[in-house]
Amino acid sequence: MTILVIGGTGFIGAPLVRALQARGQAVVSASRGGGGAGGAACDRGDVPGMVALAQTRGVETVIDLLAYGRADSLPLFEAFGGRVERYVLASSLDVYRNYEGLHRKADPGPTPGRLDEAAPLRITRHPYRANRRRAIGAADAWLDDYDKIPLEEALRRSDLRHTILRLPMIYGPGDRQQRFRWAISPMLQGRRRLAIDPAWAAWRTTYGFVDDLADALARAAGHAGAADRTFNLGEPEPPDHRAWVERFRRTVGWSGDVELQAAPPDSPIAALDLRYTLVADTSAFREACDWGEVTDPEERLERTVAEQRARDASPR
Numbered sequence: 494m495t496i497l498v499i500g501g502t503g504f505i506g507a508p509l510v511r512a513l514q515a516r517g518q519a520v521v522s523a524s525r526g527g528g529g530a531g532g533a534a535c536d537r538g539d540v541p542g543m544v545a546l547a548q549t550r551g552v553e554t555v556i557d558l559l560a561y562g563r564a565d566s567l568p569l570f571e572a573f574g575g576r577v578e579r580y581v582l583a584s585s586l587d588v589y590r591n592y593e594g595l596h597r598k599a600d601p602g603p604t605p606g607r608l609d610e611a612a613p614l615r616i617t618r619h620p621y622r623a624n625r626r627r628a629i630g631a632a633d634a635w636l637d638d639y640d641k642i643p644l645e646e647a648l649r650r651s652d653l654r655h656t657i658l659r660l661p662m663i664y665g666p667g668d669r670q671q672r673f674r675w676a677i678s679p680m681l682q683g684r685r686r687l688a689i690d691p692a693w694a695a696w697r698t699t700y701g702f703v704d705d706l707a708d709a710l711a712r713a714a715g716h717a718g719a720a721d722r723t724f725n726l727g728e729p730e731p732p733d734h735r736a737w738v739e740r741f742r743r744t745v746g747w748s749g750d751v752e753l754q755a756a757p758p759d760s761p762i763a764a765l766d767l768r769y770t771l772v773a774d775t776s777a778f779r780e781a782c783d784w785g786e787v788t789d790p791e792e793r794l795e796r797t798v799a800e801q802r803a804r805d806a807s808p809r
Contacts, residue, residue: 495519495551496714497577499537500558502526504667505583505660508707509556516711521550540568547576554714556581562638563647570651580653581714584641586661586699586725586773593617594769607774610659610723614642645723656719658710661727661773665703665793666800672700676738677801680747687738687749690756690763694735698771699727702793705786709778716782724778728786731772744794 496513500506501522510531513520520531523546527534533550535542537559547555555577560566573580586592590613593599598617621636628634641659648655664672679687709726713719732740738751756762779785 494553494715495521496554496556497521497523497547497550497552498556498558499523499543499560502532503558504669505663505703505707505710506558507667508704509558509710512704512708512711513714516715518711518715519550521546521552537569538565540572543569544572544576547573553577554579554581556583556710556714558583560641560644561635562640563643564638566644567647570648570653574652578654579656579714579720580648580651581656581658581710582644582648583710584645584657584659584723586659586727586771587620588614588642588645588659589771590615591769591771592620595765595767595771596620597764597766600766603769607772608725609774610725610777618642654720656713656721657723658713658778659723659725659773660706661699661701661725661771663701663703663706664797666796667703668797668800671801671804673737673741673797674801674804676734676741677745677798678805680741680745680749681798681802681805683749685749686752688752688754689734689738690760691753692767693756693762694738694751694753695733696767696770697731697733699725699731699773699775701727702786702788702797704788705793708787709782709784712782712784713778718781718783719778722777722781724781725773725775726778727773727775729775729779740794741798744791744798 496518498506498510501510502524510520510522522532523535525536533546535546555573560582589608590601591604593615594601604612618640621639626637645657662672706726
């Protein structure tokens, strides 16, 4: 099977390409700059070019890692209709109603427990749109029109066989957001004290290690059990943040003290309503595709710490 990966050189794209190749799949990795295994320079906005690339290379399945808004995604869904056997959409756990509560976009009341695929979705749209739109041409302007919910709906309405995978917060090598920097960097700096907001320490969300999620995407692309279904991805038993601190303490060898202290009113943590958790039930995908994580838990921690050490050491 030949698989087109849209965004195949990015954070999750590169390990996804490797995971597909390890399964013996032929891969066409499409990105603006080309590069990578089977690399081809093609912008996702160039719909005729993307379709021509797929036809020339004999693509049977598309994995779209860069579907963010309707304008650059719906034309691709339509163009690939009847041309490929399956379209795999990388969606996000930010579709759930708890996400809009977390970011104070609305206050619907927390959905308790684990969020399965039928949990209530956001009522509001465009979760990253600010009060003022970003400048045209700005590197982050795409965030104004980002929303996975209408993309999921459009793909289900299309005539494409599809798989929709709702990804969690991703960590590991290549994580430009440095999701665990708040915990790891003070330890690496040898600080004797790590202050954590009590609500943040107790908060739980589903994370996923980048190589594990890449492997799950690769598994879903060719598995009959994933056809025309929507799944949550992520680690099965997410701990709270205090437990994450203790995990990284052991990996770093840090002997300092953790102190619970309210975050400053102007901090990003204080802006969140941490009554809203984002703990996903990921059992449906595991059962349908007979899948489990491929990396050892200690390896995940060690590689995440090594990545943060390298980032902290690099000039800014």
